[in-house]
């Protein structure tokens with residue numbers, strides 16, 4: 001953990017300068033053309049990818065020393081791009097580029113900079129770094145717009161550490177559930193303790209909340225994490241909606257015992273029970289093309305070769321493009337788990353750790369992204385997102401839009417995740433095009 005924890009800038013301190021009052025560094029007037037923007041983005045993605053808790057893979061989780069290091073780096077890039085930058089009360093990094101007048105409402109851009117375990121380097125950081133690159137390019141050209149731009153690097157989107165996701169964006173949207181402060185990571189550290197150790201005050205999370213009046217819209221560029229754009233031969237696409245998701249934490253309580261003496265028919269083996277549940281859930285979801293069910297974590301206790309597992313814990317992540325369908329599927333999975341537990345003499349405990357409904361991207365933003373894609377010379381393709389994104393939380397305070405960028409083989413949440421330089425360039429050019437042609441939604 002960080003030996004010299006620092007506080008979020010101005011967290012809980014109402015006398016601190018408003019984020020609307022940031023200054024900028026000096027300006028020069030050269031133009032960035034061709035692949036130069038893409039190349040600088042790839043270099044920054046590589047730089048961020050070197051910040052990992054492991055030497056052999058990329059893992060950067062919420063409130064870790066690597067979170068701090070990455071935040072400091074992103075903040076320095078924001079400042080280099082001419083933004084006033086700060087960390088907020090949950091550990092998000094926020095940069096602000098004023099418009100042609102101070103204190104104008106902002107077009108919000110961003111994505112997350114935490115990762116899953118053994119991650120690829122593009123999921124999240126591409127959106128953060130591309131947004132900063134767009135601002136850097138505007139500033140190089142001395143261009144101010146009739147609105148401000150804010151870029152947020154969200155501190156936790158993946159939810160790896162505390163089994164509860166979108167923590168950064170929910171804090172901004174004012175939907176952070178304080179009950180999650182008592183969740184513990186696998187080392188038994190509570191979120192409350194982790195925040196304090198990081199130098200943030202859990203009682204001040206409310207200071208991260210932003211008002212709808214501060215924003216005109218939220219726009220996120222993200223890798224597709226699926227194979228559609230590649231199959232269509234397109235570098236970019238317009239996102240129509242983000243699928244909803246439910247996450248469960250299931251505990252089965254059985255009875256530990258001696259592996260060599262307890263007859264097989266007399267056991268209450270909690271791990272064998274979990275195995276049966278997992279296969280049943282997989283079979284439920286395999287029959288249904290519109291359903292995605294994943295058990296990504298399983299633990300057995302006490303965890304010894306010669307001891308019958310007395311307790312098992314596993315997670316379930318269930319998604320569908322239709323909320324109704326997902327909720328029905330979750331109820332069926334819960335009934336299945338309860339039935340298997342009963343048949344095996346196990347006591348089940350099922351906790352919902354995350355619930356998020358489908359989030360549509362606003363039609364007017366989809367139209368502006370489509371126009372930018374067409375202006376950049378590409379066919380426009382609209383597609384839904386099966387993966388979750390910070391926009392799901394931010395939609396509570398402003399309309400959201402998303403641009404997808406092709407990734408090789410549709411691979412994500414894996415070290416093989418890759419985006420070609422040309423596609424990075426196409427993506428950032430589309431983002432910059434949307435920004436420069438952005439028109440706020442007309443009243444009515």
Ligand code: GLV
Nearest residue numbers: 158386387388389
């Ligand atoms: C985030 O990557 C998610 O969809 O779980």
Ligand code: MN
Nearest residue numbers: 116123158413
């Ligand atoms: Mn992800």
Ligand code: MN
Nearest residue numbers: 123124157389
């Ligand atoms: Mn992501």
